[in-house]
Amino acid sequence: MDGVITQARTTAQRAIDQTVAYAHDNPDKALLYALAAGYVLRTLPVTRVLGSVLRVALPLIKPAALCYGISRVVLRRRD
Numbered sequence: 001m002d003g004v005i006t007q008a009r010t011t012a013q014r015a016i017d018q019t020v021a022y023a024h025d026n027p028d029k030a031l032l033y034a035l036a037a038g039y040v041l042r043t044l045p046v047t048r049v050l051g052s053v054l055r056v057a058l059p060l061i062k063p064a065a066l067c068y069g070i071s072r073v074v075l076r077r078r079d
Contacts (some may be wrong), residue, residue: 023030
């Protein structure tokens with residue numbers, strides 16, 4: 001598990017470093033891309049999408065937690 005977290009942090013840091021380097025090399029393009037991304041995110045129905053995801057996910061949390069707990073018990077009994 002620690003290896004996965006370390007790899008994710010390394011990948012995220014590499015992406016951040018590349019983004020910063022691109023912004024330093026091409027500040028005008030980086031600004032235009034940021035403005036375009038902000039406009040797109042502003043016009044998307046983000047609250048509706050998140051609300052829909054939560055409406056679907058919340059009822060599934062209890063059964064998923066129960067299945068996870070049962071699988072943990074079964075794995076411990078095997079050992």
